[in-house]
Structure formats: structure tokens, C-alpha cells
Amino acid sequence: MLQFGGAPDANAHPRTPHRVHATVPHDYEVSPAPDDMAAEQSINSSWAIREAVAVLSAAGVASPRVDAEILAAHVLGLPRSKLPLAPALDPGRAGRLRELVAARAQRVPLQHLTGVAPFHHVEVSVGPGVFVPRPETELLVEWGLSVLDGATVVDLCSGSGAIALAVAAARPDARVYAVERDPAALEWLRRNAASSSAAGSAVRVVEGDVTDPRLLADLDGAVDLVLCNPPYVPAGTLVPPEVARFDPYPAVFSGADGLDLIRDLVPRVARLLRPGGWFGVEHDDSQGEAVPALLRADGRFGEIGDHRDLTGRPRFATARLATVPARRV
DSSP: OOOOOOOOTTSSSSSOOOOOOOOOOOGGSSSSOOOOOTSSSOOHHHHHHHHHHHHHHHHOOSHHHHHHHHHHHHHHOOOGGGGGGOOOOOOOOOHHHHHHHHHHHHHHHHHHSSEEEETTEEEEETTTTTTOOOOTTTHHHHHHHHHHSEEEEEEOOTTTOOOHHHHHHTTSSSSSEEEEOOHHHHHHHHHHHHHHHHHOOOOEEESSSSSSSSTGGGGTTEEEEEEEEOOBOTTTTOOHHHHHSSHHHHHHBBBBTSOHHHHHHHHHHHHHEEEEEEEEEEEEETTTTTTHOOOOHHHHHEEEEEEEESSSOEEEEEEEOOOOOOOOO
């Protein structure tokens, strides 16, 4: 998940619908160009992208040029790398780009506008009701693939299924289970799993609470790898509008310190894993010591470590179930 700066604010992300943020006025017509995007003629793609960048910059979007280019490529039906050779935008496509840019300026997530989120070597469908996977979670997947010695993998708090789908694509021989309980997220998960299956990568979708001891009980003691990107942001943390207004609250926040669900997950994961099986869990950058401490306190894990992301911040913890039962602390 993305990390968020700022001091805790108990009103930053209420469980009731978030107040709509004020938007920055914007319109392509503010540019003194000879032809605007509503004109009945084609619009130069480069000019349209420059105008989009200006609108998104004024709205405070973090990556205005990247977002503008992705939206333009989406409208044109081209890879982003082909934009320098893109044809002019006809009036219909120009209008569509203007609509998408206006929505992005209101902080609708980019992935909601395009309908997809690239992740690892797959692409998942996303939209309202499901958490948008973040690029930093790909590091957890890479680690998991590097230690996977076996064929049974469980993705807990699966959401869109990004982690499960990425593992299944990289390891077609693996039996991958994706667990989710939220009804809206389950719809996206099932859609993505069906697409993955059609492409030859099977993911088994399991509806259930990840802390329920009955969940996947038939796999207890037989799982080679458990991966999880749970909710872990401390309640009240100030978050960007894209998160506050569009990511499901239960997929982001988990109690005062952000560790409520991870605390409950640790003993369940210990029962799922076979001796020598691995567990990897993403966490907030403020939890680089707290999550490994939870794993140590359980007493059944060894080789406990924490890993940093590409910006140098603590990002996920890993541990291995002891091959010889350890004394519980």
C-alpha cells in the first residue's frame, strides 16, 4: 500500500462517506490555443497531453505527466510508449480525454478511470469497492517467488487478487488460493480469477474471514507460502483523497496502531504453514519493528526479518515456520 505522511487526524477518513474535496477549476479552453478540444476538428495529441498535465498539476495530482499520458494512451488505444507517434485526437476522443482528465483532477483514482491496474507481470480489473494494488507490493511477490519451495500458496486479504494472480502467472504449477470476505471486493476477485483461468493461470477463490480458524482447515500444516497485504494504516491517519474517498475503509485501516488484523493473522498463519513454510506480510512504514516483534512473540517462527522498499522505508516482514516446534513465549 502507499504510505501517507502527516500527523494522525481522527477525522481524516470517517466511516461515513467522506466529504467531497473542493476541486480546482479547470478547462481546456483556458489555453490560448487556436482550436480547443470541443472544436469540430482533430486535436494534436501532444498539445492535448500538455493541457492535461497543466490541469492535473493545478489539481494537486502527484504524477500529472504520467497520469496524463496514461489517460491519453487509454483513449487512443495505444501503449504509452507509442504516444510520440500517436495520431491526432478526433473530436470524440478529445472530448473523452477531457472528461477523464476532469475526473482525475477531482482525484478519482487513475486505475478506476482506465479500469485496470498493472501489477507485477499481470493486469487486474479494478473499480469502486476494491482496493487498488500498489507497485510496492510487487516486492512482496518477488520475495515470495524467491523462497517458494513447493506448490501450495495462500493469499490472504486478496482484494482484487493481484498477489494471487501474479504468483499463479509466475508459477503455473502452483495451487494458489485467494481469500477475501468483502462482497464488493469478491466480485472483482472472481472476475479477475476467471480471466486468469481463461489465460491458463488458475486461482481458487475462497470467501471467508482470514482470522476464522475454520478457514482452509483442510490445508492446515500443508501450505508452503502465505502472502498477505492486509489493512494496516493506523486509524485517523491523514491519507490522500484517492484513498479517503475511494479505497474501502476496511481494506486500509486496522485499529489505533494499524496492527489489529496482523495480530490476529499470526496464529492462523502458523497453523496453515507446513514446517519450513514461509510467511510474508506487508505493513506500514512505521511498523518495521512492531510486526517482526509480533512474529517473535508467537514463538513458532524463525528467520524473522524485515524488508525495505525502493525508497528505503520498511515495507514487509517475513518469517519461516520452525521445523522443530518452538516453545511458545
